[in-house]
Amino acid sequence: MTEESEPTKDAPAAPPEVTVVRRKRMRLSLVWLVPIAALVVGAVLVVRALTSVGPEITITFRNAEGLEPGRTEVRFKEVVVGKVSRVALSPDRERVRVSVKLDKSVESLAVEDTRFWVVKPRVGLAGVTGLGTLFSGSYIGVDAGVSAESRTHFTGLEAPPLVLRDEPGRIFKLVAKDLGSLDVGSPVYYRRARVGRVVGYALDPAKDTLDVQVLIEAPNEQLVTNRSRFWNASGIDVTLDASGFQINTESLASLIAGGVAFGNAEGEGAAAAAPAESQFELFKTRKAALAPPDGPAQRVRMVFDQAQRGLVVGAPVDMLGLEVGTVRSVKLMHAPGSDRFPVEVTADLYLQRLGSVRSQFKPAAASNKQVDTLFLKQLVDAGMRAQVRTGNLLTGQLYVALDFPQKTTKATLDAEKVPPTLPTIRGTLADLQPQLAEIVARLGRVPFDEIGNDLRATLRSAGAATDGLKETLASANDAIKRLSPDAQRALVDVQKTLVAAQAALANLDRNVTQSSAPLQQNVNQALIEMKRAAQALRVLADYLQRHPDALLRGKPADPDPASLNESGR
Template structure:
């Protein structure tokens, strides 16, 4: 134990100054959580600032859509991803909720289009093969509208052309779709210049409306009078030059297509505007036919068969088509109790003109009715004629028949009725019928009886000839044969008559030689006839 002395020896310690502790003094240990909070806040702020736009796109089915995997692409660049796939409240469609990046949010306008890219075969083209490995995705085509939108209805098929593709769209009206489909090609002079964009049935169900897109610069060749026609299949025609086969390409034969062209005599130079409406014809021949402004409708009544005559058959005037058949009916006349076939035709007066005649627009007559009355009164009639012996097709011929019965046009009827004459074959049939009628009137039975009586008389006469004349004729022929045998024996080379004849001929030859010598001597010595032959001196 220490005593008092030890306590005094201990040195005194300095007194510590008490400094008050600051309430805001930061400890280093708090620096880490503060930095972590700052980083978290910055990341949260950045996430909020960079968060994309939320959109929804509805489809008929959810094929190819997967939440968290299916991407949205614009020009093959990822712009978003599908976050959820669900059914619509009415359970009729599938709604895909997606998020797109903020830098493309201004492209989400009213006419922006979305569709699922998957392998497809349509219109002769194959698309989406790359998705076999990478999976389906939603493609985007940005529209040109100004109004923004966030809820969209997706397309069930990819659009034929992008919104920014140069070119123009036109409208075609047709009675049927044929073999056309979305994506079917459009041809101009056998070059593929566009495609079918869409089609739909008309509300009245009597036709089809198609939308075609023609790429630039070929859209400039579509004029106001351009003609469109079905280019599907092979068009075969028989004419004076033989068989004519026309087609656009093998593709059009298989999948169909549309072709267009302007008439050769067109005067239009200004391209047609977008969405201009055109008629879609069945063939190039129908499309390029002359379209007449003046059309007169008449009826031609036939009593013979019109088998082979079809609607659209030409009305021909000596090789020039002046109209066509529009309808064929049947008619029963209660007065005569007979059937007839009225054929409704359209006549184009503009074709029945003279190009070398001035005035009245080149028409043959200022008054069409007066001209028609004059032609009918002078023997012009309609007649069915065969246009193609191979197919049996008929056409209507308007020609001059001098022996036709007198007729006139009743202009009070609607439409007026024009007279006709039977076709040549029918006339021949009528002639044969009249001939058979006359033949039936001949009394062949009485003539046969008379012929049999005459034959009996002839047979009796021949029997008497056999009994009396034939034996005498036989004796005469035997005598003639004996005379011919005697003459033949006399003419043989070793017969006495032949030898005597030869000796006589030799004597005649010597005599002729002596006479010739005497004549020569007398010619030289004519005095010998008086004095005689003088002797020659040696």
């Protein structure tokens, strides 16, 4: 504060003193900018990390082979979508728990039906897979689910799934009596081109059959129609018929891994493509698969009095050379009150294989089985009988023939009995056995001992004659050796003589064949003289025949012509 003073008259009044109050300004040091910036960046990173981290799931495997925390990746369609963060044993120490952190972008994989498995090198019927993991290491594969329910705990697969959910194609079910050499991964062929594979099989205890699932890959699934036939193409199909010896196989791979083939029977029209999960029968052979439909089977019974060694289950039943059925059982029976043991044979007949013969028979009946029974009754009334015949002389296999023999007793078929019993006759082999026994008996009556003694004596005589012949040949050989020098000289002389004779004949040929040759002229003159002499001899012979006394008296003198004239007067 300033002290107040009295103003003077002479001096002017001073202005009032103004008091200035200064406020202190708060300054922020630049040093504080660094931690503030760090906090801002940290907050951004935390927010980004929280928004980018996906869910953490737990997968349980049997073991942790090839899995390493922080290194093993999780891949979906070969794209990394997460990593293994932790591997630990389960509380019961039976399995391992693998913690996996998924990316935020694949949060939808953590749903109910997603499947996980460890990808590593594997060798199977479908080939070798996972070879790339030899260098990059094992990883966890993912098959995305389609469920809407989320899930964080999964049980991993010990092997890759047979079919991925997004794999194009269709799955069909085949019903078979047995699996044969088929296995998971066995190929499926169409016209010997691979179009799919076997993806699974399971037993059906209720039907006592085997259900085989096959995947036909796109776009070949359209080849499977409602009329398609499937058959087991494993191994080699060997056929011996009138055209020769045939061997068929789908491929070399089917010999090792087995296989299934399918096709359509000839003559069948176009058919619609079969939907997924359609069911087909799996036949054992291609021939059985492509055969015309057999229709319902007619079970029949046959009783034979003689033994049937060689007749087995599965043996064919034919009618006039056409196979119409199969033997189902062969049993030994005992006739009550006798010592006979007949053989009961049951068979399934497919009478629709007779074609037009069967279709022409249409009696009024309630069902096809009744029609078949009445048809069989008509055939039996016409003389049809069942007979066991030899199918192969080498193996002794038998078959049942339905034939119409000329001489047979009258029989009938009871259509009300189930199954109906067909009348039978003795087989050709049974008729042949007595004939063979008679031949053996005749052979037993042949005096083989006497024939052997005579043959032995004959052989001794022949041996003695052979010894004498050997001595004669030896003597002749010695004589030939002694005469050899003389014989050689004689041969030389003979050869010279033949050469000279050949030259003489050639000279004679030249002299005779040439008309101007002296010899030819002399021969002609000699022939003329010989002709004249022959004529003179003929005249002399005639004269002597008339005058035989001329040989004693001679020829009289010729008379004087003048005297002949006078006597004539």
